[in-house]
Amino acid sequence: MWGIYLFLTALLVLLTILPKIQNAHWIFRVPEFGKIQITYAVVFTFITGLFLTHSQYIWYTQTLLLALFIHHGITLIKYTPLYPVKKHTQRSQSSEKLHFISANVYQFNKEYNRFIELIEKYKPEIFMTMESNGDWEQAMKVLEKDYPFHHKVTLENTYGMHFYSKLEIKSAQTHYFVADDIPSIEVHLKTKDGFSFVFFGVHPPPPSPTEEETSKERDGDLLSAAKRVRDLKDPVIVVGDFNNVAWSKSSVLFRKTSHLIDPRIGHSFVSTFHAKYLLLRFPIDLMFHSEDIFIKELKTLENFGSDHLPVYCEFFIDHHNDEQEDEVEEATTEEKAEAEEMIQEGKEEDGNRDAIVTEG
Structure with missing residues (x-):
């Protein structure tokens, strides 16, 4: 013993x-x-x-x-809730409550109906899928009658992304920051009560013995997204399978570079992966937001057959509430230089991924 x-x-x-x-x-x-x-x-x-x-x-x-x-x-x-943070109330100048679901569907998961039933049950205004390929796109067509606005990046390499919205999409673009097979999406939206905001979706590759040998592409991709987000004028939400945890150095650099807020602080871990193993579940599907966006609820939903649990969020936008300003941290000169170096290393790294990935 x-x-x-x-x-x-x-x-x-x-x-x-x-x-x-x-x-x-x-x-x-x-x-x-x-x-x-x-x-x-x-x-x-x-x-x-x-x-x-x-x-x-x-x-x-x-x-x-x-x-x-x-x-x-x-x-x-x-x-955890033991860490003190301010509580925010919704005011008359704010937008109506909005909801989104972000889900890594697992490309080889064939239980399409379980995911469709999840969307129909919670009825979010917007939702995003990751690892969604052509089969997933075809399966989700039944949702397009309720979600007439969409932006699709259909790939077979486990990095496809699909975005669906009940809200008007003013513009949308796909970024390839460090590799031509790793997309991020930037969608500019307008709510029914006239509020504009940006939904930014990311899914960089993880460092692991079975995928990428290093974290260089992941970190370079995330920090490139952070620089892009920092220049946006509208309120912004960044969501996705970060393949990272909020306390890692690169996540902290992301938060400081982007000038965004981590809503997990003072609330909960919101662990998502692996969906089937409670004791081996990590909080790697992250979310960050600008100071004009206020989070009412952030949680995981029930498993629909993927290896990730979906993330559900309720939020509102308020341009007149400055209670979150002190939660925004900015990178130091040294941290900015380090972020630039990590971005360059990410661009130089060769991920050597296949264009079509099969389950094996």
Whole structure:
């Protein structure tokens, strides 16, 4: 038992240290995703140590575990209701409440009807799908009678994106920031009560042993989107499968570069992946918004057969409410230079993806 305890302690120390090393290889980046699980494992190991009394060195390792818990806890507590944030009320000058669903449908998921039933149940004004290919596009045609406005990027490489809206689309474009097979979408919308805003959808590739060896393309794509968003004049929402967690260095750089707000802070993690394994579920489908947009509700919905849970959001727009101004952080000169370097590295990285991907 003592040997297992020491092994777990050493492993947890290693998994804590690896993300601190600024190396883009997936070995260093993947442990960032598991910070919640690592914290639970630290607590479990610490409790186990309370029952081990035969070693005189037990309190050295217990103290180390306590330090690990404090280290992770300082970051994670920001994404819980224990962290104090202002509560915002809807005023008469604001827009009507709006709703969207963002869902990585998993390209090889054939349960199209379950997703269609989800949309029909919650009736969001707008929704976006990721990993949606030609088969998904064909299946979703039944929704076009209720969602007459759309912007489609149909790909078979697991990076297709489809956007559907009941609201008028004033303009829409597809960006390819770091690679010609990794799209981001920018959709300018107008509400029925006259409010304009921008919906920005992203889905960069993840660093992993089965996909991209490094995080360079992911980080370069996200920070390119951040620069584009920063120049937009209308209120903006950025949503998608970031293949990243909110506390990673590149996510923090994204937030500061874009001048956007993370609505998870002070509320919840909103963990989405993997949909089938509760204990191995990470919050990688993220959302950020500008200070004129106020979030009423942000949560996951029921599984429809994908490996991601869909994200549901209720929000409103208010140009006259400045209560969120102090939540906007700006990048320092050093951080801006670092972001530019990461963008360049992302453009130079060769992802070597197939144009058509089959399940295997």
